[in-house]
Amino acid sequence: MAAARAAAAVDAYQHNTLIRAAADHRSLLLAFRAMLREGVAADHFTFPFALKALAQAHHRSPPPCAAATATATTTLGCLHAQMVKSGHGANVYAASALVHAYVSRADAASARAVFDAARHRNVVTWTAMIAGHAAAGEAREAVALFREAVARGQEVNGITVAQVMGACAQSRDLESGRWVHATLRRWGVEPILLDVALATAVLHMYASCGGLDAAFEVFDKMPRRNEVSWNAMAEVCSRHGRQDKVLEVFPGMHSVGMKPDKVTWLSILRACTSKGAAGLGQGVHAYMEKTIGHRHVAVCTSLMDMYSKIGNARSALQIFQCLKRKDLMAWTSMIIGLAKHGHGKDAVQLFNQMQHGGVVPDHVAFVGVLTACSHAGMVDEARKYFDSMWNHYGIRPTIKHYGCMIDLFSRAGRLAEAEGMMQMMPIQPSVTMWGSMMNGCKVHGRADIAERVGRQVAELNPQFGAIYVIMSNIYAEIVLPSVQLLTLYVAWKERGTVEPANELYSGNGEQYRNTRYRSTKRELV
8 A cells, every 4th residue: 555655656756747847828728638648646746846837938938829728728627627536726835825826827816716615825826816917907996905914923034025015116106115014014014124125115116106216215215226126216207207316317327336237328328318418318328339239229219319319319329320220119219300300301301211111101200291391391201101000001180180181281382282281180280380370371372261261260260369469560560551450359349359458368367468469449549
């Protein structure tokens, strides 16, 4: 009898080893079925090994196809059924592994069913379930479960705390995050001093929930910091508009011999762009040239954006040309940068190169090329690009695209086309569009169109008092008959406009300045 039990144990050990070594879902399922087929009974190691291997195979594999997903689901269902059938469902390690396996498959509902049915739970079980809720976007459930664990006197570890801090950050629940932090302190544990990863989780929680001062305090008290800590601090400051603090990250990391990574560079470059810190930005660029070069497209795109926004399109173009691989964002950033700095034809040429290179433009890229056409006066080319948005790419024009076209037509003096597009477009024209149109009328001496458009604006938006001032200036500059100016004056009076000094105050409190208004009124009345 003893010999038989020993032989069975050896057989189980051998099969458990094969199961544990399974590299993918299919080989795991085959190994487990072979064990059952040979009549070898699973022991208390089998299911934890199998379920852990299943979760690891899922994380190791690339995004699974439908067949692989079906195989994994079948394997997990088979293991779950056999675990219950063999009586190992009460094993706390097996139950914990089963919860974790369901969580790794993003099946929080099944994981919770196993968790609720488990007669025994340990810290791994609780942590896996908290992580499952957090990963499923059920942050409040994760926090509630942690509160329940504390109320039951359940032991927690650093991983548990990190998971619940992440859930608090996800739900922007500052109150619960503070409660977790305070609870740990009551237990005599200060997570900031315990572990750099745990301290970073606390920092991220405060930052995400708007507790900026607390986040600064946590960061200052951390005895050790890694790249994640520095990046979290940079992200915190950037999100709350503290670009001055972001700019301290680079010298701070450099002083302790820590190299910035991709995330760090992005935060620092965004801060340089926002603050207009050209000198520091150029210094960062020089350092990057010596360390990472032009490997990261996203970082180089951010660098191009910085140079474009400080007016240095030439440097932005040099970086763009050094990129071995250019994604849509890089192309778009360069096109917009050139367009905004008076290089419209170069921007259009770049857009054509992008298309010929097989990169499909999106709605932002089209805003860039239409802006370029507007500044370069390339009306026919702009019309071609505008029409291709829907005809070739299925992109429905937005108010920004229509705005570019109205501005283009107005600049070029093709005011009838601008007016026609505004009448036919499926969305309400913006104030900027009306302004472009009226300015075009003023530049090209088309008071007839200005009057027609002005009446439409007054009908659609009678509270837009600026239109009366604009039209008064147009009429006065074009020296039109005084009767038209009188019409405007009557309109002002009818809508309750008061007239102190050389300014107009509409009935809703808006204020508009018109330097010609006083002399014009004297002529009329």
